[in-house]
Amino acid sequence: MQNMESLLVHCIFFALLINCSISSSGDYSPYYQRCFEKCSLLNCTDDGLGFKNYEQPTILYYTRWACEDECRYNCMWKTVDAFHERKWRTPQFHGKWPFIRFMGMQEPASVIFSILNGIIHLKMICTYRKEVRPDSPLTWLWHSFFVVSIHAWFWSAVFHFRDFLLTEILDYACAFSMVLMNCYVMMIRLLRNKVPRFALVGLTMSFIAFLVSHVGYLSLGRIDYGYNMELNVIVGTFTAICWFGWCIYNRSRQRYVWKCAIFVALTGIVMLLEVIDRPPFFYVFDYHSLWHLSTAPLVVLIYSFAIDDSKYLRKKEMESSENKKIKLP
Structure with a gap:
């Protein structure tokens, strides 16, 4: 035995x-x-x-x-x-598939699709600012979400443009910052008005400290790809489970939560493209670049949810304020 x-x-x-x-x-x-x-x-x-x-x-x-x-x-x-x-399969070089270089770009499709995601984030935050009053609840949160996301997609484009150790670290670190930001948005939304304000400040500082420690770890010598992937999956899965639970609980009172649920579900589905490791089509489009392309329309969905949710929270605050005025002697 x-x-x-x-x-x-x-x-x-x-x-x-x-x-x-x-x-x-x-x-x-x-x-x-x-x-x-x-x-x-x-x-x-x-x-x-x-x-x-x-x-x-x-x-x-x-x-x-x-x-x-x-x-x-x-x-x-x-x-x-x-x-x-010799009828052999297309080989990889230094852990990557061969890509046709274009205007100095190592992976042109991933560069263009990363820029596309950034443009849609910019367009949707402008739409959010037009439709949501600046004094509405959690507007700061969605603006923070925009800043983190646009920063991450910028470094994604830079990394795929030219692959150096520094650009690789920044790409991995900023990609994780976006995953962590999704988790932070979820927790702030779920815990809003349920815990003291100082607890939310402590939560914010904890998220920042965790991100800094992770980036510091990635910067020490060779990048630990396995650890980075596992951490992204753990945080992403936890965020998805919490969002789904919240959406199911509020589906009757807040009809628009289906947008959040669909966003989370599709985000998980398109992530499967990252698992496929095949030579790129025409030596331009690999499955990683197609993943970047597939996330672009999902940006519209999450900002649409953000707009509806901010309007809902403002309406609730106005109703609460009116009720307090009525109760006053």
Whole structure:
């Protein structure tokens, strides 16, 4: 029995080892390694940044494509062709699928769709400001939601434009800030008028401290992708369960809560696109970029809920104020 368990453990270990080894089979291949070594030797200066006999296009210079970066990019496509000639699957390079570069952008579709999300956030906050009075309850909360979201989508666009360690950390950190902000909005909305104000201040400080500690952890050396993903899933799932429970409880009194419920449900469904790891269509559209595209219309839904909810809260406050005036002697 123990021998069987030991065999099973070893099989799992080697399966994981094989999976890890082929995850970047392109840049590990001898063909790619020889191509990169030859390209660097013939074209690049000793530091790998400058070119010996080549005048780089202006757009690539300003988007910081160094000589070795150019060699990696060109050798990547040569390796892809070599793999396909042998009827092998499209390989990954440095943990990523090959993408066609456009105007210096490494992943143009993800850049454009990230910008699209930011534009829709901007358009919807303008709609919110037009339809909701500034003295309505929780207007500060939805404006904070907008600031965090627009900041996250900005760094998402920057990271997909050019992948550096700094832009990667900022992208992961800001993406988590958006997940955490959704949780914060949910808790403030559910606990409003149910706990003392100082408790909400303490809750706010706790969320900020948690975000800072998470960003600090991500910034220490190599990014812990597994931990970051698990934390996003845990916080997102907790937020979804709480929102669903609140929507079900208030469905008869606040008819508009279906918008929130649908937003949460669709957000969870489109997240499944992140699980699919396949070569990009036409080397432009991968499932991650399609996830960015699918989140864009959901922005309209959550702001529509925010507008209806703010109007509802203002109406309730006005009714409460009128009732107090009537009761006065």
